[in-house]
Amino acid sequence: xxxxxxxxxxxxxxxxxxxxxxxxxxxxxxxxxxxxxxxxxxxxxxxxxxxxxxxxxxxxxxxxxxxxxxxxxxxxxxxxxxxxxxxxxxxxxxxxxxxxxxxxxxxxxxxxxxxxxxxxxxxxxxxxxxx
Numbered sequence: 001x002x003x004x005x006x007x008x009x010x011x012x013x014x015x016x017x018x019x020x021x022x023x024x025x026x027x028x029x030x031x032x033x034x035x036x037x038x039x040x041x042x043x044x045x046x047x048x049x050x051x052x053x054x055x056x057x058x059x060x061x062x063x064x065x066x067x068x069x070x071x072x073x074x075x076x077x078x079x080x081x082x083x084x085x086x087x088x089x090x091x092x093x094x095x096x097x098x099x100x101x102x103x104x105x106x107x108x109x110x111x112x113x114x115x116x117x118x119x120x121x122x123x124x125x126x127x128x129x130x131x
Contacts, residue, residue, distance in 0.1 A: 001124050001127060009065065013033070014066075015032070016031070016064065017031055018051065019061060021057075021060060028054055034063070035098055042095070044120075046118075055082075064076050067130070074131065077124050078127075079123045083120060083121075084121060089115075089117055092109065093109055
């Protein structure tokens with residue numbers, strides 16, 4: 001589903017914008033850390049976050065990334081969402097270690113040890129390159 005250029009971008013620790021649909025029908029977009037898992041995109045979140053509530057009610061979402069620096073390609077990745085528990089914080093740890101140096105990741109994960117995390121998994125259905 002992803003060409004080589006996009007797959008390379010998806011493997012980097014870049015900030016993406018993740019959009020879900022609020023109950024009033026408007027988009028809810030937030031910056032997120034994420035990881036590629038096969039062709040799925042994973043992010044972790046507190047179980048009661050707005051994006052999670054939105055995903056449970058309307059399991060469609062979109063990642064937007066790229067376009068920096070100016071003139072480089074940007075991408076929209078639409079797909080279906082599932083919400084999965086992460087009781088051992090395994091996905092949270094993988095993503096945090098992907099974005100932060102080991103010492104900072106360990107500190108953050110220790111501070112979050114009592115949090116209830118879930119994983120939002122986006123299964124891509126459409127990829128659009130924008131310039």
